[in-house]
Amino acid sequence: MSQYGFYFDKEKCIGCRACEVACQVWNNAVQTVKWRNVSCLTRGTYPEVTGVNASLACMHCAEAPCKKACPRQAISKEEDSGGVTVDQSRCVGCMLCLWACPFGAPQMGVKGRMEKCTFCEERPVGKIKRACEEICPQQAIVSGRIEDLVLRSKQVVAERLSYDKQAEVILGHEEK
Amino acid sequence: MTRDVINEIRGTKTVPGVCMICPWHCPTENFVKNGRVEYVRGNEYAVNATSRCVKGISSIHSSRDSDRLLYPMKRNSQGVHERISWDDALTQIAARLKANKDAFGPESLVYLWHLDSNETFTHKLFGELYGTPNLSGHGAACDQDRRLAALETFAHPLPVKDYANSRFVMLWGADPFGPNEALHENRELLESMKKGCRLVVVDPNRSRTAEKAHLWLPIKPGTDGALALAMAYHIIETKSYDQAFCDEWVHGFSEFAEHVLSNEYTPKWAETITGISRETIIAVADEFALTKPALMDGLKGLVNYTTGLDALRTVFALNVITGNIDGPGNLILKELAPLDMPVDIPEEAITATEQLPLGSAMGYPLAPDMPTQLLPEAVLEGNPYPVKSLFFHICNPAQSDPNTRLFEKMMAAVDLSVTIDIYMSETAQLSEFVLPEASTYERAEVRESLWAGPQVVFAQPAIEPLGESKPLYEIMKGLAEKMGYGEYFQWNSWEDWARKQTAFLPVTYEELKEKGVWEGELRYHKFKTDGGLATPSGKFEIYSNLFEEMGYSPLPGFSEEHRIKPDAEYPFQLINCKMQYHCGTHTQNNPYLMSIVSENWVELNTNDARRLGIADGDRVEVSSPQASATISAKVSEAVQPGVARVPHGHGFGRRFGTLARGKGTHINPLFETRMNPVSGGISFNECTVNIRKI
Numbered sequence: 001m002s003q004y005g006f007y008f009d010k011e012k013c014i015g016c017r018a019c020e021v022a023c024q025v026w027n028n029a030v031q032t033v034k035w036r037n038v039s040c041l042t043r044g045t046y047p048e049v050t051g052v053n054a055s056l057a058c059m060h061c062a063e064a065p066c067k068k069a070c071p072r073q074a075i076s077k078e079e080d081s082g083g084v085t086v087d088q089s090r091c092v093g094c095m096l097c098l099w100a101c102p103f104g105a106p107q108m109g110v111k112g113r114m115e116k117c118t119f120c121e122e123r124p125v126g127k128i129k130r131a132c133e134e135i136c137p138q139q140a141i142v143s144g145r146i147e148d149l150v151l152r153s154k155q156v157v158a159e160r161l162s163y164d165k166q167a168e169v170i171l172g173h174e175e176k
Numbered sequence: 177m178t179r180d181v182i183n184e185i186r187g188t189k190t191v192p193g194v195c196m197i198c199p200w201h202c203p204t205e206n207f208v209k210n211g212r213v214e215y216v217r218g219n220e221y222a223v224n225a226t227s228r229c230v231k232g233i234s235s236i237h238s239s240r241d242s243d244r245l246l247y248p249m250k251r252n253s254q255g256v257h258e259r260i261s262w263d264d265a266l267t268q269i270a271a272r273l274k275a276n277k278d279a280f281g282p283e284s285l286v287y288l289w290h291l292d293s294n295e296t297f298t299h300k301l302f303g304e305l306y307g308t309p310n311l312s313g314h315g316a317a318c319d320q321d322r323r324l325a326a327l328e329t330f331a332h333p334l335p336v337k338d339y340a341n342s343r344f345v346m347l348w349g350a351d352p353f354g355p356n357e358a359l360h361e362n363r364e365l366l367e368s369m370k371k372g373c374r375l376v377v378v379d380p381n382r383s384r385t386a387e388k389a390h391l392w393l394p395i396k397p398g399t400d401g402a403l404a405l406a407m408a409y410h411i412i413e414t415k416s417y418d419q420a421f422c423d424e425w426v427h428g429f430s431e432f433a434e435h436v437l438s439n440e441y442t443p444k445w446a447e448t449i450t451g452i453s454r455e456t457i458i459a460v461a462d463e464f465a466l467t468k469p470a471l472m473d474g475l476k477g478l479v480n481y482t483t484g485l486d487a488l489r490t491v492f493a494l495n496v497i498t499g500n501i502d503g504p505g506n507l508i509l510k511e512l513a514p515l516d517m518p519v520d521i522p523e524e525a526i527t528a529t530e531q532l533p534l535g536s537a538m539g540y541p542l543a544p545d546m547p548t549q550l551l552p553e554a555v556l557e558g559n560p561y562p563v564k565s566l567f568f569h570i571c572n573p574a575q576s577d578p579n580t581r582l583f584e585k586m587m588a589a590v591d592l593s594v595t596i597d598i599y600m601s602e603t604a605q606l607s608e609f610v611l612p613e614a615s616t617y618e619r620a621e622v623r624e625s626l627w628a629g630p631q632v633v634f635a636q637p638a639i640e641p642l643g644e645s646k647p648l649y650e651i652m653k654g655l656a657e658k659m660g661y662g663e664y665f666q667w668n669s670w671e672d673w674a675r676k677q678t679a680f681l682p683v684t685y686e687e688l689k690e691k692g693v694w695e696g697e698l699r700y701h702k703f704k705t706d707g708g709l710a711t712p713s714g715k716f717e718i719y720s721n722l723f724e725e726m727g728y729s730p731l732p733g734f735s736e737e738h739r740i741k742p743d744a745e746y747p748f749q750l751i752n753c754k755m756q757y758h759c760g761t762h763t764q765n766n767p768y769l770m771s772i773v774s775e776n777w778v779e780l781n782t783n784d785a786r787r788l789g790i791a792d793g794d795r796v797e798v799s800s801p802q803a804s805a806t807i808s809a810k811v812s813e814a815v816q817p818g819v820a821r822v823p824h825g826h827g828f829g830r831r832f833g834t835l836a837r838g839k840g841t842h843i844n845p846l847f848e849t850r851m852n853p854v855s856g857g858i859s860f861n862e863c864t865v866n867i868r869k870i
């Protein structure tokens with residue numbers, strides 16, 4: 001079984017929310033229901049202010065808490081993609097999945113049934129990007145097989161280090 | 177291409193288009209099925225690739241919005257707009273235009289636009305045949321000072337950025353990440369930063385771009401020019417400029433150096449003015465001068481002050497004296513593609529204009545765009561000459577210009593007023609005729625876009641025009657026929673003129689039509705190979721003889737003579753900024769965008785808010801010497817103490833649109849008409865306010 005997922009680069013994200021809307025437009029979701037959500041946080045006092053943006057959708061967890069929480073077995077884990085999907089005809093709208101999800105990913109749609117990121121199930125992985133990913137002006141979102149994404153993130157870190165002027169760096173230390 | 181994958185999944189067809197939300201005009205792809213636009217994204221053949229900004233992707237709604245203008249209308253004697261046929265509308269407008277030309281001359285017609293879309297047809301009909309010199313964009317409310325500074329220094333109105341190769345970038349009062357300007361540039365900047373490029377941002381407020389910067393300089397509002405001069409002082413004093421480049425390519429370097437040194441624009445001098453320490457100024461100047469390639473650029477945060485023009489001239493001079501211009505990683509003097517005109521007007525049919533354009537005639541001979549805030553004077557007092565006919569093409573000065581009341585007075589007095597738009601607007605409401613235009617999804621356009629090299633976008637109609645709406649080229653053709661110029665606007669389909677326009681491009685018409693975009697070669701240092709610049713000296717001019725002849729200072733200095741600064745009565749500087757999720761007045765009826773942000777606000781520093789007893793979300797009254805407005809407060813650490821930041825008033829507080837109506841606050845009545853004395857650009861931020869909780 002493969003497991004697909006999203007790579008997200010917070011240093012690239014500018015909090016523009018194009019991903020939120022592309023997801024809605026592609027998946028014909030209602031404008032007020034967001035399968036992907038962008039949060040923008042700022043901390044500190046002027047002028048020592050830092051900010052971070054995060055664009056999150058369903059993580060398609062390996063051990064999905066939502067799946068365990070659902071009393072109607074409406075949620076399943078796809079064999080081929082590792083995608084976590086919901087069978088709306090079984091959903092009764094009890095919201096237990098939302099309580100269980102650490103990321104607030106499940107959304108109660110206008111019909112009161114759970115809906116969420118489907119990993120753009122119609123889009124064949126490897127042939128085309130997810131809607132959020134293809135629209136992102138900063139290419140902050142990358143989708144793919146988890147193994148490939150892990151490799152990618154290592155490469156990105158290595159590349160950054162190779163451009164660093166300082167000979168030694170403390171990993172995990174955030175440059176201001 | 178991945179567009180085929182989408183078409184296979186959804187059973188759609190790809191029609192290349194162009195985004196008409198903001199003036200960056202990204203090349204797009206529209207996916208169409210059964211006369212409906214199903215999905216939109218960026219054009220994967222173009223530099224922006226499949227990406228769009230949030231406003232671009234949301235704009236799919238305007239292809240289906242039932243609030244669109246669907247038929248022509250004319251205001252009756254009770255002031256109510258009534259439906260009228262196209263034929264009647266065009267016949268009447270043509271007759272009135274003729275009468276006004278006969279009685280007052282062709283210059284009595286003023287035509288304004290915002291997005292510069294299909295305006296070549298307007299130039300042919302109104303500029304060449306009818307003969308008015310008064311066709312203009314709305315630059316006076318936007319980038320006027322930058323345009324003039326760039327024309328003066330580089331003889332190029334719109335330098336763009338080659339971040340991909342930069343090692344050091346400094347942005348002054350520019351927030352490209354905030355309102356999502358030039359998508360490909362933004363992507364390249366962050367990619368370069370991952371490869372070690374440094375970003376310095378000068379802005380009183382922590383903008384989206386400042387958030388990403390290595391160094392943010394929280395400068396006092398309107399003092400950027402002093403900081404730039406102090407950097408120049410240090411660079412000249414330490415001789416870290418590019419001597420060889422200055423000798424060969426810079427006009428007036430020694431005068432500039434002498435001017436900067438003798439006026440003692442030292443880091444110490446700038447420290448008190450700008451609030452940025454002299455050590456920081458020196459460190460940044462050193463880093464800029466020693467890191468190559470580098471670029472620096474400025475935008476709204478500079479042009480919104482009366483000090484903006486000189487600040488931008490100095491910023492451009494800094495690029496030039498360090499040899500950072502038009503090379504890899506620099507500001508690029510964008511080359512245009514060899515596009516032909518869609519139609520040609522024979523020499524003998526062209527009306528030679530005798531009158532100067534309104535801007536020149538009113539004392540702003542160097543103004544790149546017409547200082548539109550002077551229009552009321554021309555209309556109401558016939559000074560410097562009578563203006564009788566006004567056209568507004570997707571442009572809404574009733575919301576976007578200062579001094580709304582004066583604008584309304586002018587609209588009541590003018591003889592003929594016509595608004596061409598896709599939505600009912602506040603300006604349309606004040607106009608006698610309202611003509612519905614087809615949206616970008618329903619019409620063709622061949623145009624240059626804003627990549628650093630030559631780039632042509634070929635947008636094609638994806639669906640039929642909504643209601644009776646028509647593309648601008650059909651409106652101009654219809655008017656031309658009624659005005660007796662029909663013979664020059666002959667085509668059966670838009671493809672006829674599109675073929676003519678693209679004939680000189682090194683790509684077949686079929687391939688261009690299929691891809692929707694053509695990008696040429698990005699050439700660097702063109703001035704070296706192409707025989708110099710188009711400036712009078714053929715060099716980069718940091719000393720302007722033209723300015724001198726016109727009676728302006730040939731060198732950029734720093735004067736706060738026209739500044740309006742906070743005082744005891746009005747203790748806050750009002751800063752007008754762009755909003756990330758909206759643009760102009762067209763996005764306020766968009767359900768996607770309104771679900772993200774549905775109103776504007778005044779943003780205050782936490783300490784200021786606490787002192788005034790204002791909590792986040794409170795309603796407050798903001799008053800300037802001109803007017804007051806009620807608006808929601810947002811308490812934030814991103815705003816400088818003493819500053820009140822309001823995202824674009826001109827999109828909110830609207831009177832039309834099911835979703836837009838009544839949301840947020842129209843802030844522009846608070847602004848007095850202040851302008852840069854040379855460029856005629858509107859200095860929106862020269863406004864101080866008082867704020868109290870209500």
Ligand code: SF4
Binds near residue numbers: 014
């Ligand atoms: S589209 Fe990209 S940059 Fe914009 S919010 Fe989403 S992840 Fe961030």
Ligand code: SF4
Binds near residue numbers: 064066067100106116
């Ligand atoms: S909805 Fe939440 S818990 Fe369930 S798979 Fe997605 S991220 Fe995991």
